[in-house]
Amino acid sequence: MNKAKKITKADLAQMNAIVSEYSQQKWALIPLLQQIQREFGYIPPQSMLLIARGLGLFTSQVQGVISFYTQLYTQPRGRNVVRVCRGTACHVRGGKTILKLVKQHLRIEEGETSPDLEYTLETVACIGVCALAPNLVVGDHVHGHMNPKKVEQLFRNREVRE
Amino acid sequence: MQAITITLDGREVSGYLGMTILELAKESGVEIPTLCHDNHLTPTGACRVCLVENEQNGALLASCVTPIASEMVINTHSPRVTESRKTIVKLMLTSHPDSCLVCDKGNRCQLRQIASDLGIGLVELQRIPRMTSTEEVNPFLERDLSKCILCAKCIRACQELVVEGAIDYFQRGFTTIPATLDNLPLENSECTFCGTCVALCPTGALMEKDRTYGGTTKSTTETTCPFCGCGCSICLEVKDSKVVRVIPGKEDPVNHGTLCVRGSYGCDFVNSPDRLTKPLVKRNDTFEEVSWQEALEQVAAGFKRVKDEQGSGSLAVLGSSKCTNEDNYVLQRFARTVLGTNNIDNGGRLYNSASRVGLRSSLGFSGTTNYLSDMEQSEVILVIGADPNSSAPAVGYAIKRAVKQRGVKLLLIDPRQTGLSLFAHLWLRPEIGTDAALLNGLAKVIIDEGLLDEEFVARRTDNFEAFKESLRSYTLEYVEKITGVTGQEILALARLYAKASQAAIVYGTGITQHTTGTDSVGALANLALLTGNIGRKGGGIYALQRENNGQGACDMGTLPKFLPGYQSVADAQARGRFEKCWGASLPAEAGLTTLEIMEQAEKEKIKGMYIMGENPVLSFPNSRLVTEILTSLDFLVVQDMFLTATARLANVVLPAASFAEKEGTFTNFEGRISKVRKAIEPLGESLPDWEIIVRLADKMGYPLPFSSLRDVTSEIEKLVPSYEDYTDSEKQDELAYGETGRTYDRQFLKGFARFSPIEYVPQVGQRKSDYPFTLLTGTTLYHFGTGNRSSRACRLRKFSPQSFVEICESDARKLAVTDGEEVKVVSAVGEVTTMVKISDTLRKGMLFMPFSFPETPVNALFDIVLNPETKEPSLKACSVRIEKIPVPLGERL
């Protein structure tokens, strides 16, 4: 598992500054969370207490909202998010193997981020281009008709797991 | 209000605008099942079990959230409704685990009840049990979230009622659970184990932990919590003459469905194996069990001997702020007529007589001026010298609710950080014991800035000019110098308080337990009078009381100067009334207060003492001295549930029944009189306190005319003002909810309230170089009083087994002591050994210790320093030092 990067005093000061812009407006929670995520790439757990105090909420409430939305993260994310399709069409055309290979190349499991913060690996249930199955997405870019070779090309710079 | 008529199950019924279908159905006697609804919580419509059908458009509606609309035609039990309800419940059951079969919630499980009411047999749907559960190591409650039906009652209870916010939904979809931050066990969260969520959870997802207290309840009894002065209504569930469970009571004007950890999990002291079950007589320094007959003969003979040899004035009696009103009433009548002395006082004096005297001389009324429910109309609440989250949790909940839900501004004055600090709009941290100066400073700002309620001051009060004059020297600079609070903060607080149209004051033992307590209470009353905040809903002064019946014990006249109802013993007319009824002549000179009793005993003027339900060895200052004094008495009788440190010194110990084993009433800090009802038979041969006294009076040859409790209550109703109809619950409700409160309508008993000029006097016993720390004492949530009962409540004891001294980090570093290290705390008169706990709630130079650990008698550190007016000793702060304990050679590495 990768660790969240260490939060410095300066980071805390920045969080405080952001929170104070929204202070005591209960309904500002979502925009505030989004802004924090924009600044830090994720929502550092340390910020939850500040957010809760700033908006007059309970910390557990803030956590509840964050955990409800897939777009909010409490772990840092890689610069490239890789989503391997696990939908039916991709599955019958070997999606499972593609996922296994990607894991080997990136040396991370589903839901994890590589320690150098380069990649985050996720799965997705059908991205709507079944004709190209099996598919995977890197960032906004769809890669269709995947096969072991193409996986290798895509992630050439990563060593293969023993 | 406009009436709305609907057809409900073919019958026309009407309700008012905004009423839900469920409410109207309940009012009309129609049962609709519910799982996520509770009167105390905001409705969410989460479970859909309560659905009903609107015949007009065929819509299925969740009745708990749907308001009635005119001409609706509602069916609550049509075949379609029943079918849908069945499906919903079946869906819930499919995700339920197999452990449902052996679930301890058993017949209390609402899901099972509803399923069986609906006649659900086998569930034909495929079962997909939720597989989640959290291990908890706390001794109170257990979560098995595989049984959670996501009704969110627990979450709402925690956020809306007790306002801790320990839990909320976590994740989404099938994996959703109510969870703490980071999904940690409850003990690592904000949870205070109040048990409120447990009582509300409809399934076995949240349950009491200790199975030895489990099992199916055979009977339930509504009564009143025996711990703090809130007087929450509780319900005792009993099985095999054992109290197996405590849940919030149904008649709950104070607690609104909540309790605190003491009420929920602390009442098992009742069945403690340490309970005394037979009278004990000391022979050759050991106690022997004897019969009542023999014990009472010994007591009667003992008191008679002392009385005959040295006169009535050599006898003294202590009543108890823990016993019922009736116990105390009978005791004082016994003291005054049978023993013939006014030397009677109660333990509550140590904690709240500053309130009685301070408020009485200002307002002519010696208690809390408003009911807790009035606080809902406050705009500003000023809390000073009180940590209600620990000492009076139900009041703490009410304050937090006001802040969170109605945006009330909380102004906090406390040197120590408390659970309320986070909720405070403004928090001032004055030096310990400088409250009177600070309050005078505030009053001066209010007058100087013209923020006072001039009409009220002119028409309702007296002595304003002298008061104004007395404030002359309390300039911001001067007050800042004394209190350490900046002028800016003083200004801000004064303005917020004075400009609010209703502002309430809440204070506790942080004010009254100082030697200058009476002054500070007077200064608080001045503030309220200046701003016209007396006699107003939403305003007023709330004097918290430490113990369940602190107020009642005083009302009943276990006081040396006053007969029941604060009728002076010196007043011949008042005395005459009692003499006539009691058929005895009464002593006219005031008796001795508790501490004077001790002083006189030391001088051998008091030779015999009768102590009911008090433990002075642990609750009075200077325990060593108190022990010596009590040991030197000719004759000491203690009546208690346990062999307390004080009882051990007695010649005869009489076993008393607990609150669960007797009938009577307690008077809470609001002055509300609540019923105590018998849930089980007295343990062993123990007896209710009042009954013991009646038997003793018999033995002494002066029978009291009380053959049943009813005889006692009718006498109280006849003789004690403001208890006229106190056993009539309807009349009591009227008083509590009606417009005619005690000081409402701006009427004062004496016609006028009086400003009292108060001088700030530096506290006796200021810091010296040998004793560089100021030690504060107080209550912790998980214990109570001297710990006599709470240390015998297994679960409380398990959770918080040991005394500690809190210290701030920088002081700890300076002394080179670490968290968990044993140290000695030493004062000029005594020392105790305890454990260091580093805490960020204190500032440099301050220490905090809880009172309630019998093994670590904190009172040993205090000397007897009297509050000159009330003769109440200071037990709040004293000067101490910390000494490291050298590690014996052998243990060093």
Ligand code: SF4
């Ligand atoms: S734990 Fe109990 S009260 Fe809480 S949501 Fe689940 S079923 Fe409801």
Ligand code: SF4
């Ligand atoms: S026990 Fe009380 S504080 Fe703890 S989660 Fe339940 S309601 Fe909240």
Ligand code: SF4
């Ligand atoms: S708040 Fe006080 S009265 Fe209420 S349950 Fe707790 S200890 Fe008992």
Ligand code: FES
């Ligand atoms: S199943 Fe993979 S894109 Fe549709």
Ligand code: FES
């Ligand atoms: S009780 Fe109405 S939806 Fe749950």
